Amino acid sequence: MSRPSHTVENYLKCIFSLGQGKDERIPTNAIAEKLGTTAASVTDMIKKLSANGYVHYERYHGVTLTRTGRQIAVALIRRHRLWETFLVDKLGFQWDEVHDLAEELEHINNDLLSERLDAFLGNPTVDPHGDPIPDKDGNIQYHEDVSLDQLEAGQQGIIVGVTDHSTDFLQYLEKNGLVIRAVVKVMQVEAYDQSKRLELDKGKQLNVSHKVAANLLVRKMR
Numbered sequence: 048m049s050r051p052s053h054t055v056e057n058y059l060k061c062i063f064s065l066g067q068g069k070d071e072r073i074p075t076n077a078i079a080e081k082l083g084t085t086a087a088s089v090t091d092m093i094k095k096l097s098a099n100g101y102v103h104y105e106r107y108h109g110v111t112l113t114r115t116g117r118q119i120a121v122a123l124i125r126r127h128r129l130w131e132t133f134l135v136d137k138l139g140f141q142w143d144e145v146h147d148l149a150e151e152l153e154h155i156n157n158d159l160l161s162e163r164l165d166a167f168l169g170n171p172t173v174d175p176h177g178d179p180i181p182d183k184d185g186n187i188q189y190h191e192d193v194s195l196d197q198l199e200a201g202q203q204g205i206i207v208g209v210t211d212h213s214t215d216f217l218q219y220l221e222k223n224g225l226v227i228r229a230v231v232k233v234m235q236v237e238a239y240d241q242s243k244r245l246e247l248d249k250g251k252q253l254n255v256s257h258k259v260a261a262n263l264l265v266r267k268m269r
Contacts, residue, residue, distance in 0.1 A: 177208025
């Protein structure tokens with residue numbers, strides 16, 4: 048089988064990401080929304096992916112990845128997250144600057160390059176956004192983390208990831224010190240809109256909206 052095109056790789060990665068690595072059926076309209084295209088275009092592409100053995104597709108019942116499709120998606124995600132780590136840790140980019148660059152670099156499909164990049168970086172397990180980096184065998188180490196909006200007053204946690212990778216959101220987090228490995232304590236939860244008052248390092252306090260809290264992943268601390 049010939050190497051899949053960038054478009055095919057992007058579709059497979061999208062399906063994997065929407066399913067959060069689980070073998071569940073993904074609606075075509077969810078794929079269209081994430082990729083910013085039409086449902087009709089997605090359906091046409093999904094049929095091609097199915098014909099080439101990358102996905103299982105049943106009309107009105109969504110899409111799942113085949114074993115081959117999953118392998119391609121996970122390898123792409125591995126390369127993407129390794130490149131993001133390289134750009135931040137070795138070239139001094141900010142975490143809000145690297146996604147688009149990694150989107151281009153991830154399509155360099157060379158196993159030896161990926162292995163040497165991984166070794167050069169010290170075999171990292173998470174990228175700058177806190178997302179797990181698959182190992183060379185495609186295994187992904189997920190953690191039982193929760194979104195910050197699930198913490199109640201008096202609880203605290205360590206920020207371990209984000210679910211919104213948009214530049215605006217990442218810049219907002221950087222400006223306010225809500226970065227990976229920062230410790231946050233929920234001081235108060237507003238009943239009206241579920242916004243939260245947080246305490247960060249050195250006693251700094253900050254109000255965040257429910258939307259912000261919902262897009263931050265934390266590991267609870269006892």
